[in-house]
Amino acid sequence: ENITPLPPPPPLPSIDPGNSLSIVKYLCKDLWVGVFGKQIDKLQTNHRGVFVLKDYSFTLLKRLPTTSTTPPTLTDASRIQAIRILAYPCGLIRGALSSFGFGNSVVSCDFLNDGRNVESTSFNIRIQS
DSSP: OOOOOOOOOOOOOOTTOHHHHHHHHIIIIIIIHHHHSOOSEEEESSSSSSEEEEETTOOOGGGOOOSSSSSOOBBBHHHHHHHHHHHHHHHHHHHHHHHHHHHTOOEEEEEOOOOTTTTTTEEEEOOOO
16 A cells, blocks of 8 residues: 655644734634635734724625525524624634633624625734733
């Protein structure tokens, strides 16, 4: 039998465990790619512990039923289902932050009602010192 060895794992990103911006960048790039196959589309911060991560095509929301209006919007049932779905990435973010020592962080999720894309969502993080 010919067994091909696995390629070496990619190098671990350099993360400064005490630097919240470094950790959130890790979430946006490396962790998000590993879980959802793409990076977060936009990261905003006020440099005082508040971060907004925006994903304009969040994979888990793509198949939710929408209305037939233009632009399409989520039905009431779909909106409830989306809120339940978004609990997963919120928990993922909370767990990652907790593993880096930021267990008192607050994470919330919102829809980005931009009128064009029902898969758009934002994740709001407030890291409390």
